[in-house]
Amino acid sequence: MTDRAALMPRRRELQPDPYVPDYKTSVTRSPALPLLSMESTPSEETGPRFGHSLLGPLDNDLIRNFSEGKALAIGERIRVHGRVLDETGRPVPQTLVEIWQANAGGRYRHIKDTYFAPLDPNFGGCGRTITDDDGRYEFMTIRPGAYPWPNRANDWRPMHIHFSVFGHAFGQRLITQMYFQGDPLIDLCPIAATIRDRSQLYRLVAPLDMQQSRGMDYLAYRFDIVLRGRRQTMFENKPEGM
Amino acid sequence: MVQPLEALVETPSQTAGPYVHIGCIPSFAGLDGVYPEDLGKSPISEGAKGEIISITGAILDGTGWALRDAMIESWQADAAGISPGDDGADPKVTGFCRFATDKDSGDFTLRTVKPGPVRGRNGQVFAPHISLWIVARGINIGLNTRIYFDDEDNSADPLLARIEQRPRVDTLIAKTTGAGSYRFDIRLQGKGETVFLDL
Numbered sequence: 001m002t003d004r005a006a007l008m009p010r011r012r013e014l015q016p017d018p019y020v021p022d023y024k025t026s027v028t029r030s031p032a033l034p035l036l037s038m039e040s041t042p043s044e045e046t047g048p049r050f051g052h053s054l055l056g057p058l059d060n061d062l063i064r065n066f067s068e069g070k071a072l073a074i075g076e077r078i079r080v081h082g083r084v085l086d087e088t089g090r091p092v093p094q095t096l097v098e099i100w101q102a103n104a105g106g107r108y109r110h111i112k113d114t115y116f117a118p119l120d121p122n123f124g125g126c127g128r129t130i131t132d133d134d135g136r137y138e139f140m141t142i143r144p145g146a147y148p149w150p151n152r153a154n155d156w157r158p159m160h161i162h163f164s165v166f167g168h169a170f171g172q173r174l175i176t177q178m179y180f181q182g183d184p185l186i187d188l189c190p191i192a193a194t195i196r197d198r199s200q201l202y203r204l205v206a207p208l209d210m211q212q213s214r215g216m217d218y219l220a221y222r223f224d225i226v227l228r229g230r231r232q233t234m235f236e237n238k239p240e241g242m
Numbered sequence: 243m244v245q246p247l248e249a250l251v252e253t254p255s256q257t258a259g260p261y262v263h264i265g266c267i268p269s270f271a272g273l274d275g276v277y278p279e280d281l282g283k284s285p286i287s288e289g290a291k292g293e294i295i296s297i298t299g300a301i302l303d304g305t306g307w308a309l310r311d312a313m314i315e316s317w318q319a320d321a322a323g324i325s326p327g328d329d330g331a332d333p334k335v336t337g338f339c340r341f342a343t344d345k346d347s348g349d350f351t352l353r354t355v356k357p358g359p360v361r362g363r364n365g366q367v368f369a370p371h372i373s374l375w376i377v378a379r380g381i382n383i384g385l386n387t388r389i390y391f392d393d394e395d396n397s398a399d400p401l402l403a404r405i406e407q408r409p410r411v412d413t414l415i416a417k418t419t420g421a422g423s424y425r426f427d428i429r430l431q432g433k434g435e436t437v438f439l440d441l
């Protein structure tokens with residue numbers, strides 16, 4: 001039996017706007033009517049759990065996992081690490097973290113990506129891991145390239161890694177993107193700008209972490225993720241009849 | 243001044259983008275061999291108790307065009323209304339499924355067991371439903387909604403009861419199309435817009 005306390009309501013004003021004309025695809029894909037808000041129910045307070053048996057030994061190493069360890073992907077070697085916490089500040093242990101990204105040239109291994117930067121035969125672009133008891137995770141990968149995308153005539157995505165995190169409840173489900181410290185394209189990106197509050201956006205910008213870097217090997221970037229928390233009270237959540 | 247409230251705030255969402263399949267369902271995206279199989283291929287395994295059902299639908303944008311690049315996750319209780327992982331839950335029901343809209347037709351199909359009614363706090367009982375979370379290019383924060391069923395008694399469901407404009411309740415109800423099969427279309431915007439949830 002997992003914790004069944006109600007989830008804290010989402011702070012929608014600190015989340016991206018659904019409708020942002022500069023991000024053209026959002027114009028027809030954003031609900032126009034208000035969301036129906038109410039307290040979470042068991043369907044949001046529970047969620048799928050995944051165990052370590054899911055993972056292969058190279059799942060969190062994007063430099064090697066596509067070639068099954070036989071060859072290395074091209075690009076700047078980086079280590080991305082951090083913690084998954086909830087809004088109460090507690091670590092979220094044993095939760096699945098998945099990432100995907102473009103290769104060093106800014107090209108995805110996807111049928112819909114027609115950018116002429118070449119594919120890297122040794123780079124697939126996906127990885128996954130499960131947080132430890134302190135909510136920690138880490139990946140080895142290469143720094144993805146910036147890439148142009150069809151929106152306005154000259155829009156470029158800043159370098160980014162897509163993150164998907166489960167938490168322990170379906171209502172905590174989150175997909176976001178990690179950006180890199182110092183990338184001038186962040187401030188020009190209409191997708192980044194869907195988050196109106198700049199201080200919120202900058203929470204997605206991972207700092208260079210020299211302490212966790214390794215000489216002659218890789219640079220480290222630190223990226224912490226916060227999921228929705230649960231209301232904590234002793235006045236509720238007792239099973240019926242107790 | 244007062245004591246500071248020490249609380250963190252949820253990390254902001256960003257769109258899953260057009261290549262979400264690479265990260266979440268890589269085999270579907272043609273990246274075979276990275277993982278043995280895609281996560282959440284089926285919410286049930288052989289021998290799951292209850293009625294096997296299949297739900298087909300499309301996700302339509304504000305112009306009525308079906309999204310070809312969306313990914314959906316579903317989460318549900320077992321046939322007895324018990325959440326997977328809880329005491330007494332059917333071990334053949336993981337309750338979690340990931341599926342994409344077809345790149346040509348735009349249709350998705352979910353094959354699962356029909357869930358039972360779910361008990362909530364304070365004696366609340368929710369009619370059988372499947373929770374959905376929809377992500378895609380152009381969707382900046384994942385959209386939550388629910389599938390209810392037209393052959394169940396939904397009259398006392400506490401969530402459906404909260405919908406003021408009664409005709410909109412219909413947007414959350416899958417329609418029977420045959421024995422064990424249903425249609426459930428999702429309209430992101432405009433006429434017949436689906437009720438999306440914040441809970």
Ligand SMILES: [Fe+2]
Nearest residue numbers: 157160162259
């Ligand atoms: Fe991307």
